[in-house]
Amino acid sequence: xxxxxxxxxxxxxxxxxxxxxxxxxxxxxxxxxxxxxxxxxxxxxxxxxxxxxxxxxxxxxxxxxxxxxxxxxxxxxxxxxxxxxxxxxxxxxxxxxxxxxxxxxxxxxxxxxxxxxxxxxxxxxxxxxxxxxxxxxxxxxxxxxxxxxxxxxxxxxxxxxxxxxxxxxxxxxxxxxxxxxxxxxxxxxxxxxxxxxxxxxxxxxxxxxxxxxxxxxxxxxxxxxxxxxxxxxxxxxxxxxxxxxxxxxxxxxxxxxxxxxxxxxxxxxxxxxxxxxxxxxxxxxxxxxxxxxxxxxxxxxxxxxxxxxxxxxxxxxxxxxxxxxxxxxxxxxxxxxxxxxxxxxxxxxxxxxxxxxxxxxxxxxxxxxxxxxxxxxxxxxxxxxxx
Numbered sequence: 002x003x004x005x006x007x008x009x010x011x012x013x014x015x016x017x018x019x020x021x022x023x024x025x026x027x028x029x030x031x032x033x034x035x036x037x038x039x040x041x042x043x044x045x046x047x048x049x050x051x052x053x054x055x056x057x058x059x060x061x062x063x064x065x066x067x068x069x070x071x072x073x074x075x076x077x078x079x080x081x082x083x084x085x086x087x088x089x090x091x092x093x094x095x096x097x098x099x100x101x102x103x104x105x106x107x108x109x110x111x112x113x114x115x116x117x118x119x120x121x122x123x124x125x126x127x128x129x130x131x132x133x134x135x136x137x138x139x140x141x142x143x144x145x146x147x148x149x150x151x152x153x154x155x156x157x158x159x160x161x162x163x164x165x166x167x168x169x170x171x172x173x174x175x176x177x178x179x180x181x182x183x184x185x186x187x188x189x190x191x192x193x194x195x196x197x198x199x200x201x202x203x204x205x206x207x208x209x210x211x212x213x214x215x216x217x218x219x220x221x222x223x224x225x226x227x228x229x230x231x232x233x234x235x236x237x238x239x240x241x242x243x244x245x246x247x248x249x250x251x252x253x254x255x256x257x258x259x260x261x262x263x264x265x266x267x268x269x270x271x272x273x274x275x276x277x278x279x280x281x282x283x284x285x286x287x288x289x290x291x292x293x294x295x296x297x298x299x300x301x302x303x304x305x306x307x308x309x310x311x312x313x314x315x316x317x318x319x320x321x322x323x324x325x326x327x328x329x330x331x332x333x334x335x336x337x338x339x340x341x342x343x344x345x346x347x348x349x350x351x352x353x354x355x356x357x358x359x360x361x362x363x364x365x366x367x368x369x370x371x372x373x374x375x376x377x378x379x380x381x382x383x384x385x386x387x388x
Contacts, residue, residue, distance in 0.1 A: 032075040033068075033336045035060065035326065036095035036104035038116060039130070039319075043083025044214060044241050047267040048108035048315045052130045053078060054308055055319025056105055061307075063327050070336060074327070077101055085115035092119040092127075102336045103127070105322040108315055109239075110134035110187040117150040124149060126342045128326055130318045131263065131287070133157045134190045138364040149338075151345050151364040153322045153353065154287055155388070157187070160262055161194025163370045163386045164235065164285050165202060168260055171372075171384070172283075174233040175204040178226050180219075180246060182238045183211040191237035191262050199235075207231050212242065219246050223253045232257055239264040244273025251278040263287060266314045266373075266380075276378030283383065287314040288355045289371045291382040300354050314355075321353040325360075 037056045040049030060074045068074060077099045081088035088107065095101045096119065103126040107113040113132030120127035129137050129152035138150050168174050177199060182188035196206050207229045210222045223246070226234065234250070236243055236259055243265055250259065258281050265284040290301060290311050300320065304312040312320075328351055329344035330336055348360040356368040372383035 031072060033070065033072050033330070034075045034077050034099060034101040035323070036079060036092075036099065036101040036106070037076045037319075037323075038079045038081060038088070038091050038095060038104050038106040040083040040108055040112065041078070041080035043081075045083040045109050045112075045239060047240070047269055047313075048131065049080070049083070049106070051313050051315035052106055052108060052319030052322075055304070055312065055316040055321075056130075056323040058304065058307055059320045059323035059327065063324075069327060069330050070334070072336075079106075081107065081112050081116070083109065083112065085111045088112040088116040089119050092116040092123075092125075096120070096123040096125050101125070102330075102338055103326055103341050105326055106130050106319065107132055109185070110137055110190070111185060113137045113152075114186065117147060120149050121147050124342075125338055126326075126329075126345055127151070128153060128322045128345070130154065130322045131315055132187070133160055133263065134186045135363075136186065136190075146363050149342055151348075151360055153318055153325055153355070153358060153366045154263075155368055155370055156365050157191045157262075158194045159388060160285050160370060161191050161196075161237075162198040163372070164191075164237075164260055164262065165195050165198035165204070167283065167285070167372055167384070167386075168233050168235070168258075169199065169202045169204055172233065172258055172260075174258065176207055176230075176232045177204060178207050178229055178231040178234050179209045180222065180226075180234065180236045180238070181209055181211055182214055182242060184213045185238070187262075187264060188237050188239075192235065195235055195237065212238075212246075214239070214242060216242060217245065219249050220253060223250050223255060226250075227253055227255050234259045235261065237262045237264065240267035240270040241273065244270050247274040247282060248278045251275075256281070258282065260284065263314060268313070271375075271378040279375040279378065282375045284373050284375075285370050286373050287368075287370065288317045289373060289382040290380065296352070297354055317354050321355055321358065325351055325353065325358060 079091040108131040181192040333340040333344035
C-alpha cells in the first residue's frame with residue numbers, strides 16, 4: 002500500500018506539471034537560479050548534505066570569478082526528505098514557484114526517478130548526482146532516453162560488473178549470498194547486475210535474501226546466511242542498514258568479506274557498524290579522497306577550508322554536477338532551459354574531479370570507478386577500474 006500511495010502522489014505531481022507552463026524557468030531576474038535538490042533530511046541525509054555542499058561551493062567559486070553571462074548564480078536549496086513523493090513535490094516547487102533554469106542533485110535512484118518525471122513534464126534540465134539506476138535517464142515504459150534528465154555518475158550495470166569482477170579476480174571468491182533492499186530501485190538493480198556478471202564469470206549465488214529500509218534486526222536473515230557457508234556476502238544497500246547488517250553479521254559469527262556499492266559511502270557507516278566489524282569489507286565508489294591528482298587535492302583542501310571536513314564521493318559529485326551545469330550554461334550562452342539542455346547533451350571530456358566526463362547517448366557519464374577497502378574505520382584506496 003505504501004508503494005501504491007507513493008506512486009499516486011508522484012503521478013499527481015507529474016500531472017500538475019504537465020498542466021503548468023512548460024520550461025517556466027528563465028533568467029529575467031538579476032540572478033540565474035539553479036535548483037539544488039537533495040536528501041537534506043531522512044535516511045540518506047549525509048549523502049544529500051554532502052552533495053548540496055559540493056554544489057554550493059561550485060556556485061560560490063563561479064560567482065567569485067564574476068558569475069555567468071554577466072549575472073550571479075543563486076543556489077535554491079530544496080529538501081526531498083529522502084522520499085520519492087517529496088522529490089516530486091520539491092521539483093514541482095523549484096519549477097513553478099522558484100523559477101529555476103535547471104536542477105542538480107539527488108543521490109537515491111528512487112528519488113531521482115520521481116523527480117525526473119516532473120522535470121520531464123516541465124521541460125526543465127535535471128542533472129542527477131549519484132543516482133545510478135538505468136531508469137533515471139531511460140524511461141522504463143517506453144525504453145526511450147529522457148530528454149531533460151542527465152547524470153554525472155556511472156550507472157549500475159558498470160558498478161555491478163566492477164564489484165563482481167573484484168570479488169572473482171582480486172578476492173578470488175566464488176560463492177556469494179546477496180542481501181537486497183526490496184524497497185530500493187538502487188539496491189534491486191545493482192544486485193541484479195552484480196549477479197549477472199558474477200555468474201557469467203564463474204561464480205555461484207547461493208541465495209538472495211531481502212530486507213527493507215528502516216529494518217533494525219537482521220539476525221534471522223544472517224543466521225540463514227551463515228548456514229549457507231558463503232565465502233562472500235554482497236550488500237548493495239545504503240549506509241543506515243548496511244552498518245547494522247555488518248555489525249550483526251560479525252556478532253553472528255560471520256567473518257567472510259562483505260562487499261557493497263556507493264551507497265556505503267558515509268561517515269555514519271563506521272558509527273553504526275563499528276570500525277572492527279567493518280574490517281574485511283569493500284565497496285565500489287566514484288572517488289577516493291586519496292586521489293593524488295592536483296585537481297582532486299586542490300578540491301579536497303578547498304572543501305576542508307569551506308566545511309571543516311574531508312569530502313566524500315557525494316560532495317565531489319555535487320561539485321562536479323554543478324560545474325557541468327555551469328559549463329553548459331556558458332557554452333549555450335543562455336540561461337534558457339532548452340538551450341541548457343542542448344548544451345548538456347553535447348558535454349564531452351569535461352575535466353571533472355571524478356574524472357573526464359562525457360555524457361553519452363543515454364545521458365549517462367562515462368567514467369571510472371574505484372574500489373575502497375575499510376580498515377579500522379578508515380577508507381583506503383584499493384584500485385581504479387576504467388569502463
